[in-house]
Amino acid sequence: MATTTLAPxxxxxxxxxxxxxxxxxxxxxxxxxxxxxxxxxIERSELPQVDGTITAAGLSGxxxxxxxxxGVPHIRAASYDDLFFAQGFVTAQDRLWQMDISRRYAAGTLxxxxxxxxxxxxxxxxxxxxxxxxxxxxxxxDPQQRRFLEAYAQGVNAFIEQSRKHLPIEFKILRYSPAPWxxxxxxxxxxxxxxxxxxxxxxxxxxxxxxxxxxxxxIADLYPSTSWRDLPxxxxxxxxxxxxxxxxxxxxxxKEDEEDEHPTPTKTSSFIRALDARSCDMCVPGSNxxxxxxxxxxxxxxxxxxxxxxxxxxPDIWYETHLTKGDGQDYDVAGVSLPGLPFVIVGHNRRIxxxxxxxxxDVQDLFIEQFNAAGEVDTPKGWQAPQKTREVIHVKGKPDExxxxxxxxxxxxxxxxxxxxxxxxxxxxxxYDSETLGIPFG
Numbered sequence: 207m208a209t210t211t212l213a214p215x216x217x218x219x220x221x222x223x224x225x226x227x228x229x230x231x232x233x234x235x236x237x238x239x240x241x242x243x244x245x246x247x248i249e250r251s252e253l254p255q256v257d258g259t260i261t262a263a264g265l266s267g268x269x270x271x272x273x274x275x276x277g278v279p280h281i282r283a284a285s286y287d288d289l290f291f292a293q294g295f296v297t298a299q300d301r302l303w304q305m306d307i308s309r310r311y312a313a314g315t316l317x318x319x320x321x322x323x324x325x326x327x328x329x330x331x332x333x334x335x336x337x338x339x340x341x342x343x344x345x346x347x348d349p350q351q352r353r354f355l356e357a358y359a360q361g362v363n364a365f366i367e368q369s370r371k372h373l374p375i376e377f378k379i380l381r382y383s384p385a386p387w388x389x390x391x392x393x394x395x396x397x398x399x400x401x402x403x404x405x406x407x408x409x410x411x412x413x414x415x416x417x418x419x420x421x422x423x424x425i426a427d428l429y430p431s432t433s434w435r436d437l438p439x440x441x442x443x444x445x446x447x448x449x450x451x452x453x454x455x456x457x458x459x460x461k462e463d464e465e466d467e468h469p470t471p472t473k474t475s476s477f478i479r480a481l482d483a484r485s486c487d488m489c490v491p492g493s494n495x496x497x498x499x500x501x502x503x504x505x506x507x508x509x510x511x512x513x514x515x516x517x518x519x520x521p522d523i524w525y526e527t528h529l530t531k532g533d534g535q536d537y538d539v540a541g542v543s544l545p546g547l548p549f550v551i552v553g554h555n556r557r558i559x560x561x562x563x564x565x566x567x568d569v570q571d572l573f574i575e576q577f578n579a580a581g582e583v584d585t586p587k588g589w590q591a592p593q594k595t596r597e598v599i600h601v602k603g604k605p606d607e608x609x610x611x612x613x614x615x616x617x618x619x620x621x622x623x624x625x626x627x628x629x630x631x632x633x634x635x636x637x638y639d640s641e642t643l644g645i646p647f648g
Contacts, residue, residue, distance in 0.1 A: 287354070293527065305546040312337070332599065336401065358548040359388055406570045515564075573632045574629050592619075
């Protein structure tokens with residue numbers, strides 16, 4: 207039987223394949239462009255309104271918000287309440303998701319959004335009882351502070367309510383809406399900073415392991431409580447606390463700096479040598495503030511340089527703003543704030559400028575608690591039942607985790623978050639003192 211196969215010329219077949227590929231590529235490109243335009247349109251619809259007039263329930267009068275070419279808001283209001291309301295509203299326009307995730311970080315509610323991988327973090331935060339400390343502190347706030355924090359929260363909530371259908375894309379990706387902002391949430395933002403800069407309980411345990419092998423003199427040498435650096439270079443040193451590390455003792459024959467108008471035991475030349483990295487292996491850079499007298503500046507006015515030495519992030523930890531009440535005679539402040547907190551933390555007004563830095567103070571102590579078989583803790587007044595706080599951690603896609611945190615007169619028992627520790631250790635922390643969580647305003 208004869209079989210005949212019909213086929214196009216070879217060049218024609220190649221042409222058909224090429225046209226098919228071009229058509230497919232074109233359709234794919236159009237589809238990708240369409241998706242990109244759709245995403246762009248969604249993103250554009252979620253950008254905050256920065257022009258025109260916005261009606262916000264809760265204001266007692268008009269507020270002006272002028273954004274400069276860098277997007278920094280300059281806010282002016284006739285009253286403090288309206289000023290901080292507007293600060294909350296505008297900050298939420300730019301940083302709402304950062305604010306929400308920051309309060310969740312401090313409170314220990316991240317696993318609810320991000321799943322079991324954040325359970326360890328949430329568990330630690332619950333044992334540290336940071337949220338409970340902030341909730342207690344609200345009742346201890348100065349009435350004026352609380353009023354301003356409430357005004358700020360009202361501004362944040364006004365933006366949330368107006369933007370339910372146009373929330374930042376992070377909320378849409380994670381498929382949730384932010385809860386209303388509360389005063390204690392602002393305190394949680396401040397507690398985040400405290401925890402980041404001043405967590406030392408792990409160092410307390412390491413020091414305990416070291417000092418048990420040392421005598422008193424070795425401990426004093428390894429952990430000195432005073433230093434010549436405790437004094438400004440131009441101040442007369444106190445011989446009773448001046449130690450052998452003083453640069454003048456290291457260089458007893460060094461000549462005084464002839465240009466020094468105020469001769470002291472710590473001369474300029476020896477001071478500089480002492481700060482040289484080659485003679486100070488333990489000197490490491492960190493947060494710092496510097497002030498230069500107007501006697502040494504071209505303008506005749508003092509200069510302040512402030513390096514807060516916090517790592518960069520996107521979005522940044524700080525939020526720049528300018529706040530003015532009325533004509534500015536009472537309150538005209540520009541600088542940076544923490545998203546979630548009102549006021550300006552670092553900045554200047556019409557008269558002074560100020561900085562902010564961390565000196566690494568010892569604000570935490572661990573106490574070994576003794577419990578009897580009945581679960582009571584030993585106190586100066588005898589055996590007493592400790593407080594217990596029930597914690598429930600919601601975990602995305604998993605069952606809730608429920609546990610009790612025991613709280614003694616010193617603080618919460620944090621043994622469950624200390625690897626390899628079997629003793630019942632209570633954490634005492636200045637954060638637990640409600641008076642320390644207030645926010646100075648003046």
